[in-house]
Amino acid sequence: MMNILSGDRPKSVILSVLLAVILLALAFAPFLFPGSRSLETAARICIFIVLVASYDLLLGYGGIVSFAHTMFFGMGAYGVAIAIDRLGTGYGAMGLGALVGMVVAGIVALLIALLSLRVRAIFFAMITLAIASAVAVLVSQLSQFTGGEDGMNIRIPRELTPAFRLGEVFGTRVNGKVLNYYLVFTGCLVLFLVMLRLVNSPFGRVLQAIRENAFRAEAIGYRVVFYRAMATCLSAMIAALAGSLFAIWLRYVGPSTTLGMEIMLDILLMVVIGGMGTMYGAVVGTAIFVLAQNYLKELMGGLSEATSALPVIPDLLSPDRWLLWLGVLFILSVYFFPTGIVGRLRGTR
Amino acid sequence: MPQPSLVTRDLTVRFGGHVAVDRVSCAFTPGELTAIVGPNGAGKTTYFNLISGQIRATSGRVELMGRDITGLAPSARTEAGLGRAFQLTNLFPRLTVLENVRLVVQARERRGFNLWSMAMGHRDLIAEAEAVLERVRLTHLADQTVSALSHGDQRKLEVAAMIALKPKVFMFDEPTAGMSVEEAPVILDLIAMIKADPEATVLLVEHKMDVIRSLADRIIVLHNGALVADGKPAEVMASEVVQEAYLGKELTDV
Numbered sequence: 021m022m023n024i025l026s027g028d029r030p031k032s033v034i035l036s037v038l039l040a041v042i043l044l045a046l047a048f049a050p051f052l053f054p055g056s057r058s059l060e061t062a063a064r065i066c067i068f069i070v071l072v073a074s075y076d077l078l079l080g081y082g083g084i085v086s087f088a089h090t091m092f093f094g095m096g097a098y099g100v101a102i103a104i105d106r107l108g109t110g111y112g113a114m115g116l117g118a119l120v121g122m123v124v125a126g127i128v129a130l131l132i133a134l135l136s137l138r139v140r141a142i143f144f145a146m147i148t149l150a151i152a153s154a155v156a157v158l159v160s161q162l163s164q165f166t167g168g169e170d171g172m173n174i175r176i177p178r179e180l181t182p183a184f185r186l187g188e189v190f191g192t193r194v195n196g197k198v199l200n201y202y203l204v205f206t207g208c209l210v211l212f213l214v215m216l217r218l219v220n221s222p223f224g225r226v227l228q229a230i231r232e233n234a235f236r237a238e239a240i241g242y243r244v245v246f247y248r249a250m251a252t253c254l255s256a257m258i259a260a261l262a263g264s265l266f267a268i269w270l271r272y273v274g275p276s277t278t279l280g281m282e283i284m285l286d287i288l289l290m291v292v293i294g295g296m297g298t299m300y301g302a303v304v305g306t307a308i309f310v311l312a313q314n315y316l317k318e319l320m321g322g323l324s325e326a327t328s329a330l331p332v333i334p335d336l337l338s339p340d341r342w343l344l345w346l347g348v349l350f351i352l353s354v355y356f357f358p359t360g361i362v363g364r365l366r367g368t369r
Numbered sequence: 370m371p372q373p374s375l376v377t378r379d380l381t382v383r384f385g386g387h388v389a390v391d392r393v394s395c396a397f398t399p400g401e402l403t404a405i406v407g408p409n410g411a412g413k414t415t416y417f418n419l420i421s422g423q424i425r426a427t428s429g430r431v432e433l434m435g436r437d438i439t440g441l442a443p444s445a446r447t448e449a450g451l452g453r454a455f456q457l458t459n460l461f462p463r464l465t466v467l468e469n470v471r472l473v474v475q476a477r478e479r480r481g482f483n484l485w486s487m488a489m490g491h492r493d494l495i496a497e498a499e500a501v502l503e504r505v506r507l508t509h510l511a512d513q514t515v516s517a518l519s520h521g522d523q524r525k526l527e528v529a530a531m532i533a534l535k536p537k538v539f540m541f542d543e544p545t546a547g548m549s550v551e552e553a554p555v556i557l558d559l560i561a562m563i564k565a566d567p568e569a570t571v572l573l574v575e576h577k578m579d580v581i582r583s584l585a586d587r588i589i590v591l592h593n594g595a596l597v598a599d600g601k602p603a604e605v606m607a608s609e610v611v612q613e614a615y616l617g618k619e620l621t622d623v
Binding site for chain 1: 462464484
């Protein structure tokens with residue numbers, strides 16, 4: 021058990037319970053929460069856990085601020101979409117697309133890192149912002165490859181679509197969509213455990229040392245540029261794989277689902293809410309954030325109706341104002357948990 | 370006379386029109402502790418920074434064990450055998466005492482690029498870090514975060530990190546700066562212990578004359594970036610040049 025978690029204990033009873041609940045809920049989502057909408061949410065949580073954790077590998081462990089994370093996410097997604105578009109539907113094309121997306125993401129990350137990580141951190145952030153914007157423009161312009169602003173529908177193998185029926189388990193119809201979900205779930209679980217291993221390896225320790233004091237890390241003999249470049253590469257490659265899974269799950273890829281700046285901001289929020297520099301923070305932050313994004317509106321609708329007899333309150337809780345309340349939740353969480361939920365639960369300041 | 374381990378040849382750095390270190394040529398040999406003295410602004414710390422690579426030289430060279438290291442990054446110089454402790458305490462403040470030393474051992478053993486094994490599985494690195502803490506009597510603080518330590522213990526930890534690095538050349542920049550009278554001797558004992566190794570070359574920037582008297586085998590004096598005196602402590606301290614440098618008079622004969 022400890023080996024699977026790479027010796028990284030949750031170190032808090034509440035956190036352990038929380039993580040176990042999230043894991044079980046995700047593992048049995050198709051049976052616990054039937055319905056396509058809840059399955060959508062579960063799959064989104066799985067994929068964003070990986071995406072957010074891979075971003076935390078950079079920000080929380082390496083102390084590197086990047087705005088190009090969605091670009092790498094998009095590379096994986098478009099890799100699969102373009103491979104299937106060109107080579108036809110098949111697992112080979114799907115795998116090849118994911119592989120190519122990952123390799124391209126790795127190479128681009130390495131180039132950006134070696135070009136800009138030698139200088140100040142802010143410069144790296146700006147470069148990533150510029151390149152991410154350029155790539156987003158490129159994707160919308162090269163419509164013969166990428167489908168432009170409309171994006172591309174992806175014809176994945178039939179076994180992974182709702183049309184493929186397998187029968188019933190525990191009263192839930194098991195179809196290709198459920199199989200697809202388990203592909204996403206397993207892929208994300210493996211990627212997450214890989215990252216957990218990375219951050220607890222000697223390499224991960226060096227990253228933390230660099231975040232604490234890069235000058236010192238260099239002085240005791242670590243080549244800071246190489247370590248940062250390596251972290252950028254790994255993070256980009258994992259984000260690309262998450263993107264591939266996302267494309268396979270949605271059977272669609274477009275600029276708004278993978279490359280948008282809003283997604284980049286969501287990732288940042290999830291990292292901060294969960295707690296920077298802890299892989300488990302990505303799990304908790306993502307679960308809470310995605311649930312709030314998807315269900316806060318309904319929760320508020322319910323509350324608004326329940327309080328309809330009272331003055332003012334129903335108006336305040338009107339579902340139209342859900343974004344406002346999401347903002348309030350975010351401010352409160354940052355105010356009360358400056359080190360994130362996990363940082364707070366672990367009792368570190 | 371053993372071969373010099375560290376040599377600087379005409380080492381110079383200019384910041385605009387100001388020459389901070391001016392053609393300093395000097396050789397340091399194993400088994401010798403050299404104190405580098407001079408008034409404030411004489412270029413002592415800058416000279417150290419040139420040797421350890423935090424600042425690039427305008428001209429001149431630095432040689433370590435006969436190898437030119439002038440163009441190398443600080444990390445590469447450390448790998449080549451240079452160990453540097455800084456004037457202002459410079460550690461990983463939010464990591465534990467043990468982790469601070471373990472990271473040094475890990476760097477020296479070049480295991481940092483190990484991505485797949487568990488850091489805690491490298492028992493030998495941890496054991497060595499613990500042994501170093503034992504030597505400097507910090508074992509009882511091993512699990513504390515560095516920021517919670519007293520200034521004196523932080524400086525001790527910095528010396529511990531140097532011991533863990535096992536460099537060929539040790540460079541200390543005012544190791545007792547800001548320490549209380551009770552704490553300072555502990556650091557000096559540690560430096561004396563390092564010096565007892567005949568393989569070790571030790572460079573020490575220091576202001577306190579009693580420290581220099583008790584530890585130094587040799588003194589070099591920097592003044593306005595230039596090397597103005599070099600010799601046995603007694604000779605150098607008695608020399609007119611040094612008296613003038615410290616009193617701030619014009620140096621007519623240099």
